[in-house]
Amino acid sequence: MAHPVDVHVGKRVRHRRWLVGMTQQQLAERVGIKFQQIQKYETGANRVSASRLWDISEVLDVPVSFFFEGLDVEQAAGAKEERMPSDLMGDKEAMELIRSYYSIPENQRKRLFDLARVLSDVA
Known part of the structure; x- marks a missing residue:
């Protein structure tokens, strides 16, 4: 079972990649890995190492902290969550x-x- 933090980071990678209009293949090529690895990161199936997250942040032009934004909010599960889809980034x-x-x-x-x-x- 994937760790919730890995799932959250993966969603943020997918979110930013999608916003900049980049495919998994394009991101993988720029980072120097196979696109299947990007798929695994985005689902939270594989944990992203610190150095790889740094590389991804450089390619997607965001600070590393971007991938952790909103983590406490998700864990807190406030009242607003009931009105939003469970996977807003998806x-x-x-x-x-x-x-x-x-x-x-x-x-x-x-x-x-x-x-x-x-x-x-x-x-």
């Missing part, structure tokens, strides 16, 4: 929404974010 609709959101110019994106925050407070 939810295609959520990922498409995020990709679209970041394609909006920054000044408009901030206004959209403020509107979404107000609407979520009302719900």
Whole structure:
């Protein structure tokens, strides 16, 4: 059984790879491994070593800490989790929404974010 931290890190690798529009094969080539290994990392089946995580962070242009963001929130399992899919990073609709959101110019994106925050407070 995969460790929850390995699963979380793998989801974050998949999330970032998907956001930048990179395939598993492309990431594997840039890191110097086989794409099957990326698949295993993304499912949490294999643990990512510190040096390999460093390489992946360099290719995906994020700090290593990116892969651990939100870990405490997932473990805490707060009330908001009930309204969200259990695998938010694996939810295609959520990922498409995020990709679209970041394609909006920054000044408009901030206004959209403020509107979404107000609407979520009302719900």
